[in-house]
Amino acid sequence: MRRIGGVLAALLLMVLYATPAAAIEPPVIDPAAIPPDETGPDQPMEQRRVCAAPTVFPDSNFADRPWANDYLRIPDAHRFATGAGITVAVIDTGVNGSARVPAEPGGDFVDQGGNGMSDCDAHGTLTAAVIAGRPAPTDAFVGVAPDARILSLRQTSDSFQPVGTRTDPNDPNSTRTAGSLRSLARAIVHAANLGAQVINISEAACYKTTRPIDEHAVGAAINHAVNVKGAVIVVAAGNTGGDCTQNPPPDPAVPADPRGWQEVSSIVSPAWYSPLVLTVGSIAPNGAPSGFSMHGPWVGAAAPGENLVALGYDGNPVNALQGEDGPIPIAGTSFSAAYVSGLAALVRQRFPELTAAQVINRITATARHPGGGVDNSVGAGVIDPVAALTWEVPAGPAQVPYQVKAIPPPVQVPAPDRTPITMVVVVSVAVALVLGLGALARRALRRR
Numbered sequence: 001m002r003r004i005g006g007v008l009a010a011l012l013l014m015v016l017y018a019t020p021a022a023a024i025e026p027p028v029i030d031p032a033a034i035p036p037d038e039t040g041p042d043q044p045m046e047q048r049r050v051c052a053a054p055t056v057f058p059d060s061n062f063a064d065r066p067w068a069n070d071y072l073r074i075p076d077a078h079r080f081a082t083g084a085g086i087t088v089a090v091i092d093t094g095v096n097g098s099a100r101v102p103a104e105p106g107g108d109f110v111d112q113g114g115n116g117m118s119d120c121d122a123h124g125t126l127t128a129a130v131i132a133g134r135p136a137p138t139d140a141f142v143g144v145a146p147d148a149r150i151l152s153l154r155q156t157s158d159s160f161q162p163v164g165t166r167t168d169p170n171d172p173n174s175t176r177t178a179g180s181l182r183s184l185a186r187a188i189v190h191a192a193n194l195g196a197q198v199i200n201i202s203e204a205a206c207y208k209t210t211r212p213i214d215e216h217a218v219g220a221a222i223n224h225a226v227n228v229k230g231a232v233i234v235v236a237a238g239n240t241g242g243d244c245t246q247n248p249p250p251d252p253a254v255p256a257d258p259r260g261w262q263e264v265s266s267i268v269s270p271a272w273y274s275p276l277v278l279t280v281g282s283i284a285p286n287g288a289p290s291g292f293s294m295h296g297p298w299v300g301a302a303a304p305g306e307n308l309v310a311l312g313y314d315g316n317p318v319n320a321l322q323g324e325d326g327p328i329p330i331a332g333t334s335f336s337a338a339y340v341s342g343l344a345a346l347v348r349q350r351f352p353e354l355t356a357a358q359v360i361n362r363i364t365a366t367a368r369h370p371g372g373g374v375d376n377s378v379g380a381g382v383i384d385p386v387a388a389l390t391w392e393v394p395a396g397p398a399q400v401p402y403q404v405k406a407i408p409p410p411v412q413v414p415a416p417d418r419t420p421i422t423m424v425v426v427v428s429v430a431v432a433l434v435l436g437l438g439a440l441a442r443r444a445l446r447r448r
Helices: 002-018 067-072 124-132 181-193 216-228 333-350 356-365 385-390 419-447
Strands: 045-047 087-092 104-108 149-154 160-162 198-201 205-208 232-236 266-269 278-283 299-304 320-323 326-329
Touching: 067 299, 087 124, 087 181, 087 333, 104 181, 124 149, 124 333, 149 181, 181 198, 181 216, 198 333, 216 232, 232 333, 232 356, 278 333, 278 356, 299 333, 299 356, 333 356, 333 385
Parallel strands: 087 149, 087 198, 104 149, 198 232, 232 278, 278 299
Antiparallel strands: 045 160, 205 266, 320 326
């Protein structure tokens, strides 16, 4: 009987997973699940790989502006804003600071003794450079918001792994490398509490709709950062590969589901928390969506993400990473998100009265819309920094509507009413006194 029951249970699960009813909806946020504001790893970590470093292709010329800066007209945008007075938190692999990437320590969630100012993966430093790299007379590179303040929070690293073995290889919360959705949630809370007005998250955790995981802490952290602290959160759409299998496009036969939530097979977190976050896909130099960029109904905008230039550990321009067979171009939605985070800093400087939702609205409303106005590869389109800083755009709602569970007020337990008991005690004492006095009086009379 046990064996038959197990077979029936397995068949039932197969039917449930195969049915179209497995379609998903945007996640519901439970603000009560907010994690504590604590730095440090979830568990002890150890470095198991030699640190990586960015590099340069032979015969590279950095005297000319990177194509992405020309495509986005960054020099023209700097006539209106440079990010001055704006703090951008970079939740990434850490930043190796330099004169041109003067990041400040924001906390370490990988190394118990770290402060966030160590990049062992050749990623966080590049991200910070794209956002706010300073110019220099020796080359033409400059970040999108070169006067912004950068806070570095090291939350993940491929070079570090938990001491011991992982328990579930299919669960992003039990990933082999350092970094988890749990530590990401704490990093978001910490960045928001440090006063970051923009938070860049250039990472993505993918999992199948048929294998949901508990990430309530991430949603609560995002809600805290956006709706409580007023931060703009920009996240990467994610790159295909591994658990990140490409999502199919929306089904035109289902007009009631124009963004294709029913077709989603791979959930990308924290990308799917749009519109509380602005999720960014990648484009190539010709303007076409990058083949590696994850699609989804949560994609809100796009920015350059291929053949990029950034600043290395020493503050000099780099355009390659170390691949297994030699240098490979810098590419990925991580850096697309960085361009948009830089733009968010410019918008926040120029329009300080706008809320986080209104900053995102201005960026998407002024983007170069694709055919149909929006799609799942580039969202509202490729960002246009000059338009975002100059067009007359309705501010839009101060907050975006989102499914947030209401936290019930605490149950007020009234203190026990001891008045009748007190009265009984008082009356009893009074009666005792009267009786006692009466007895004394009688005794006195007898003695007489």
